[in-house]
Amino acid sequence: MQENIIIAASETQSHRCSMVQPTWQQQLSHAIRDPQALCERLGLSSDWLAGAQAGHDLFDVCVPEAYLNRIAYADIDDPLLRQVLPLGEEALTPHGYVVDPLEEADHRPAKGLIHKYAGRVLLIASPNCAINCRYCFRRHFPYSDNSPSRTQWQEALDYLRSDTTIHEAILSGGDPLAASDRQLAWLVEQLESIPHLKRLRIHTRLPVVIPDRVDDALLGWLASTRLQKVVVLHINHANEVDQAVVDACARLKQTGATLLNQSVLLRDVNDTAATLANLSERLFEAGILPYYLHVLDPVQGAAHFDVPDEEARELVAQLRDHLPGFLMPRLVREIPGRGSKTPL
Numbered sequence: 001m002q003e004n005i006i007i008a009a010s011e012t013q014s015h016r017c018s019m020v021q022p023t024w025q026q027q028l029s030h031a032i033r034d035p036q037a038l039c040e041r042l043g044l045s046s047d048w049l050a051g052a053q054a055g056h057d058l059f060d061v062c063v064p065e066a067y068l069n070r071i072a073y074a075d076i077d078d079p080l081l082r083q084v085l086p087l088g089e090e091a092l093t094p095h096g097y098v099v100d101p102l103e104e105a106d107h108r109p110a111k112g113l114i115h116k117y118a119g120r121v122l123l124i125a126s127p128n129c130a131i132n133c134r135y136c137f138r139r140h141f142p143y144s145d146n147s148p149s150r151t152q153w154q155e156a157l158d159y160l161r162s163d164t165t166i167h168e169a170i171l172s173g174g175d176p177l178a179a180s181d182r183q184l185a186w187l188v189e190q191l192e193s194i195p196h197l198k199r200l201r202i203h204t205r206l207p208v209v210i211p212d213r214v215d216d217a218l219l220g221w222l223a224s225t226r227l228q229k230v231v232v233l234h235i236n237h238a239n240e241v242d243q244a245v246v247d248a249c250a251r252l253k254q255t256g257a258t259l260l261n262q263s264v265l266l267r268d269v270n271d272t273a274a275t276l277a278n279l280s281e282r283l284f285e286a287g288i289l290p291y292y293l294h295v296l297d298p299v300q301g302a303a304h305f306d307v308p309d310e311e312a313r314e315l316v317a318q319l320r321d322h323l324p325g326f327l328m329p330r331l332v333r334e335i336p337g338r339g340s341k342t343p344l
Ligand code: SF4
Pocket: 128, 129, 130, 131, 132, 133, 136, 137, 138, 173, 174, 175, 205, 234
């Protein structure tokens, strides 16, 4: 019996080796986008289906296979599953939870451009994501009004050209790396022609969700830009960092990019000091420095993820007992109207 299993396993292995690895675009197009398929794929009891459907009706489910592979089967408490499984609680509307918690609508001087802080602007380089995180503060963002064509990008680029105090362009989304490399290479070329721009920052979850996104085409335009590069990844739990993610990060680093991470403090995902310490250790093993630990932005549909500020401060105090200073993320809240994030 044991022998049969070994033979079957080795046949499967050689079959896999002979298969062509799907591109990141193919992996994205095959992502699970149906709550029932998600529950079945992960062996969840049918009790979860009604809630998953209700949450999905408010914000579509989207999880690619490369991420699903890291979720334990039939474990409703899996910390990665909690980030992607829609729940009935998303329909609750507690006081203070709103559709635009950061009031970004007040800071859009041009289509696709958000200018909140001195010296840097944010460009919505793609309206799409490779995964839909249930706690996302942009889950209600009007992407259809902020997806410029090349011609429309000129207005945003003119804005950058005319303000010599802007030194940094931040590609955001959605997930900016969900855009094609042709589009991104064009946009970065436009940005590097603006003399006062020094830095390109990319906020992305794609190298974590589909590590194959870090392919030669991406590495080509990223390595060749004159701008200093910072890639801010978004990882909330150590289990998200498998070997494929470690390898993707190594490829990104070869372009000369600095790798940082920002996490969101989430109930039942990473709300213990031990979990956060593991995360920082794992990030460093992958060549990433912990940067921010955000408390939840009060976006409608995500209140069940909230960890109160007092508890967050206590957690970070405990974390200091576990970690050297350079592995400590900064605990912050984003408050609309302030000139920077607010340390807690
Ligand atoms: S990848 Fe980022 S922008 Fe997209 S849903 Fe997740 S948190 Fe939101």
